[in-house]
Amino acid sequence: MSLSVAVLGLGLMGGSVALAAKSKGVARSVAGWDPSAKACATALARGLVDRIEVDPEDAVAGADIVVLACPVIQVPEIAIQVGPSCGPGTVVTDLGSTKASIMRGIGPVLAGGATFVGGHPIAGSEKSGCAHSEGGLFEGKLTVVCPGLASEDSIRRIEQFWQSLGSRTIRMDSEEHDRALAATSHLPHLLAFLLAGLPAEKDKAFAGGGFRDTTRIAASDPDLWAGILLDNRSAMMPLIDLIIMKLEQARGVLSDNSKDAAQKLSSILALGHRFRTGLDEARDSRQ
Amino acid sequence: MSLSVAVLGLGLMGGSVALAAKSKGVARSVAGWDPSAKACATALARGLVDRIEVDPEDAVAGADIVVLACPVIQVPEIAIQVGPSCGPGTVVTDLGSTKASIMRGIGPVLAGGATFVGGHPIAGSEKSGCAHSEGGLFEGKLTVVCPGLASEDSIRRIEQFWQSLGSRTIRMDSEEHDRALAATSHLPHLLAFLLAGLPAEKDKAFAGGGFRDTTRIAASDPDLWAGILLDNRSAMMPLIDLIIMKLEQARGVLSDNSKDAAQKLSSILALGHRFRTGLDEARDSRQ
Numbered sequence: 001m002s003l004s005v006a007v008l009g010l011g012l013m014g015g016s017v018a019l020a021a022k023s024k025g026v027a028r029s030v031a032g033w034d035p036s037a038k039a040c041a042t043a044l045a046r047g048l049v050d051r052i053e054v055d056p057e058d059a060v061a062g063a064d065i066v067v068l069a070c071p072v073i074q075v076p077e078i079a080i081q082v083g084p085s086c087g088p089g090t091v092v093t094d095l096g097s098t099k100a101s102i103m104r105g106i107g108p109v110l111a112g113g114a115t116f117v118g119g120h121p122i123a124g125s126e127k128s129g130c131a132h133s134e135g136g137l138f139e140g141k142l143t144v145v146c147p148g149l150a151s152e153d154s155i156r157r158i159e160q161f162w163q164s165l166g167s168r169t170i171r172m173d174s175e176e177h178d179r180a181l182a183a184t185s186h187l188p189h190l191l192a193f194l195l196a197g198l199p200a201e202k203d204k205a206f207a208g209g210g211f212r213d214t215t216r217i218a219a220s221d222p223d224l225w226a227g228i229l230l231d232n233r234s235a236m237m238p239l240i241d242l243i244i245m246k247l248e249q250a251r252g253v254l255s256d257n258s259k260d261a262a263q264k265l266s267s268i269l270a271l272g273h274r275f276r277t278g279l280d281e282a283r284d285s286r287q
Numbered sequence: 288m289s290l291s292v293a294v295l296g297l298g299l300m301g302g303s304v305a306l307a308a309k310s311k312g313v314a315r316s317v318a319g320w321d322p323s324a325k326a327c328a329t330a331l332a333r334g335l336v337d338r339i340e341v342d343p344e345d346a347v348a349g350a351d352i353v354v355l356a357c358p359v360i361q362v363p364e365i366a367i368q369v370g371p372s373c374g375p376g377t378v379v380t381d382l383g384s385t386k387a388s389i390m391r392g393i394g395p396v397l398a399g400g401a402t403f404v405g406g407h408p409i410a411g412s413e414k415s416g417c418a419h420s421e422g423g424l425f426e427g428k429l430t431v432v433c434p435g436l437a438s439e440d441s442i443r444r445i446e447q448f449w450q451s452l453g454s455r456t457i458r459m460d461s462e463e464h465d466r467a468l469a470a471t472s473h474l475p476h477l478l479a480f481l482l483a484g485l486p487a488e489k490d491k492a493f494a495g496g497g498f499r500d501t502t503r504i505a506a507s508d509p510d511l512w513a514g515i516l517l518d519n520r521s522a523m524m525p526l527i528d529l530i531i532m533k534l535e536q537a538r539g540v541l542s543d544n545s546k547d548a549a550q551k552l553s554s555i556l557a558l559g560h561r562f563r564t565g566l567d568e569a570r571d572s573r574q
Contacts, residue, residue: 073549122495142492170492183486184493188501191478194533196559198526199470205429205457206471207566208409210504214475217497218563222556226549233541239485240538244531246481251527254520262360262513269509272483276505279494 002028003161006063008056008078010034010043013095013121014069015130016137018048020165023135033059043130057085065161066114068094073227076105083110090114091154093161095121097181098231099146099174108149115154118146118174120181121167126219139166146174182235187243189225190236192218289315290448293350295343295365297321297330300382300408301356302417303424305335307452310422320346330417344372347379352448353401355381360514363392370397377401378441380448382408384468385518386433386461395436402441405433405461407468408454413506426453433461469522474530476512477523479505 005027007014014034021027032049033056034040040052053059060066060082068075075094086092092114096102099118106116123141125132143162147155159169172180196218199207229236246268253265292314294301301321308314319336320343321327327339340346347353347369355362362381373379379401383389386405393403410428412419430449434442446456459467483505486494516523533555540552 122493124496141495144493180486180490180493184490184498185495187485188482188498190534190537190556191482192497192501192563193556193559194530194537195475195478196563197533197555198474198529198559199467199562201562203467203471204562204566206409206431206467208428208472209411210479211471211475212566213500213503214479215559215563215566216500218556218559219567220560222553222560223549225556226552229537229552230541230544230548233544237538237541240534240541242485243481244534244538246484247477247527247531247534250477250481250516251524251531254517254524254527257517257520261517262510265513265516266509268484269477269480269505269512272480272485272502272505273507273509275486275488275491276479276483276502279491279499279502280506 002026003064004029004031004062006031006033006059006066007049007069008033008059008066008082009069010039010048010130011069012125012128012130012132014067015043015046015048015133016135017067017069017095017165018043019046019133019135020138022048024164024166026161026164031059031063039130046130046133048130048133056082060086060090062087063090065157066090066092068092068096071224071227072096072098072102072231075102079106079110079116083114084112086110086112086114088113091157092116093119093158095119097185097228099144099177101231103146103148103174115150116148117150117154117158118148119158119162120144120146120177121162122185123167126217128221128224136166138162141167143167143169144172144177145169146177147171148174178232179235182232182239186229186232186236187239189217189220190229190240191243192216193222193225289313290351291316291318291349293318293320293346293353294336294356295320295346295353295369296356297326297335297417298356299412299415299417299419301354302330302333302335302420303422304354304356304382304452305330306333306420306422307425309335311451311453313448313451318346318350326417333417333420335417335420343369347373347377349374350377352444353377353379355379355383358511358514359383359385359389359518362389366393366397366403370401371399373397373399373401375400378444379403380406380445382406384472384515386431386464388518390433390435390461402437403435404437404441404445405435406445406449407431407433407464408449409472410454413504415508423453425449428454430454430456431459431464432456433464434458435461465519466522469519469526473516473519473523474526476504476507477516477527478530479503480509480512
């Protein structure tokens with residue numbers, strides 16, 4: 001594969017796609033665009049892109065693959081804006097953490113004939129900005145591809161693109177993606193942010209490895225995550241209700257403090273313990 | 288320092304204290320006791336202890352320092368059991384994640400004259416068992432020392448013991464310790480367990496780095512943590528109420544979805560973002 005790639009949005013994720021595509025020889029050229037001049041300058045200086053365009057329409061001209069790497073709420077609008085400047089053979093994809101509203105907002109074919117296929121690489125970092133881009137970010141990770149109503153040929157091109165960046169791929173319905181990711185990513189982010197907001201300033205010294213790990217992703221960009229959580233609110237609301245119910249159940253056991261409280265509480269905790277240790281076993285057996 | 292040390296409870300924490308004390312030349316001999324024959328055999332085979340005793344009373348005989356490394360709910364009962372077998376110059380300490388009930392349950396002087404000083408090294412692992420012990424576990428970490436009504440000399444001996452294992456120390460009231468640790472350790476553990484129990488089995492593939500980190504400590508022992516949470520229930524209950532309130536606040540913004548929802552939600556998330564990024568800065572400036 002030697003593709004002409006355009007990356008719209010040069011943050012950590014867009015920058016990492018550009019870097020991976022160039023360093024693995026997947027792209028013969030990468031054009032970049034970002035509203036921030038600083039991001040553009042950094043991307044050029046780090047050699048993530050071959051050229052920067054002031055207008056996104058110019059960045060997508062002649063591209064085989066266009067990667068929308070902007071915050072989720074901006075994805076449909078930018079796709080629609082650049083559609084007419086893409087060739088009819090262009091496949092447009094994205095990196096958004098939510099998929100249903102993006103698929104609904106764009107549809108399978110853009111004005112001008114380019115195809116849209118949704119994408120979400122389950123990889124990232126709590127860091128922001130293309131200065132932190134990593135060419136190996138997608139190595140061994142899983143990328144969800146949401147076909148929508150795109151042609152088999154377009155879907156395959158996006159799958160091959162991700163595979164050539166080192167990722168495994170799975171095809172999935174966008175609603176199903178959003179439901180699964182609400183539990184495995186979006187609620188964990190919300191809880192990490194809330195949890196990290198609870199200790200008093202003077203308690204900082206007592207934040208050990210457990211606190212650091214459970215709240216690592218609270219160092220992520222709050223604006224970006226407010227957008228993701230709002231976009232996926234139909235899956236988030238019942239999950240928030242569920243975790244509140246679980247917290248109330250645990251609180252009930254603590255408050256009763258009956259003779260079998262330890263056993264009751266341990267059973268509540270054991271459910272998560274089983275899932276989490278199963279996760280490590282699944283990974284260990286794959287290695 | 289070349290001490291005779293007894294370690295009662297040979298799990299990951301007790302085993303790590305024994306290993307650190309021996310490998311750093313802090314202890315000239317370490318006697319161990321554990322109700323589990325397997326733990327005793329592993330500790331002997333790994334050379335964590337010099338001898339194993341069948342009765343805890345025999346393990347503490349002649350010890351300068353006795354380390355109670357059993358689950359928090361058993362600490363007072365074992366301290367009281369072995370007190371009369373300790374010399375009047377012995378200092379007894381513990382590793383418990385809660386301190387107030389332990390300090391209340393034991394008091395400053397045991398029958399026979401040994402002194403009790405509470406301790407809590409803020410270090411650990413989600414793994415269990417002395418097979419996972421690490422001699423460097425306390426290196427650069429902070430250990431809370433709760434003096435209670437112990438003599439200055441006894442307090443200093445426990446502080447020096449921890450410092451010689453590589454730890455910093457801080458003196459603290461036991462109630463204040465339990466309040467601070469509820470926010471920085473106990474609630475994070477409860478949330479990690481609950482969060483890890485939410486995804487469906489088929490969602491395992493979508494658990495990325497964020498999920499793995501936020502739930503790492505859910506691989507900890509549920510029985511052990513049920514005991515800690517119950518023991519610290521007076522600090523835990525208002526904190527659970529607080530996190531439920533924060534979740535309801537976030538849910539309210541998602542459900543309203545008003546024009547300024549993104550901004551409102553971002554402000555809620557920003558609080559935790561600031562504390563968490565501040566934590567990394569504090570660590571970076573110390574290194």
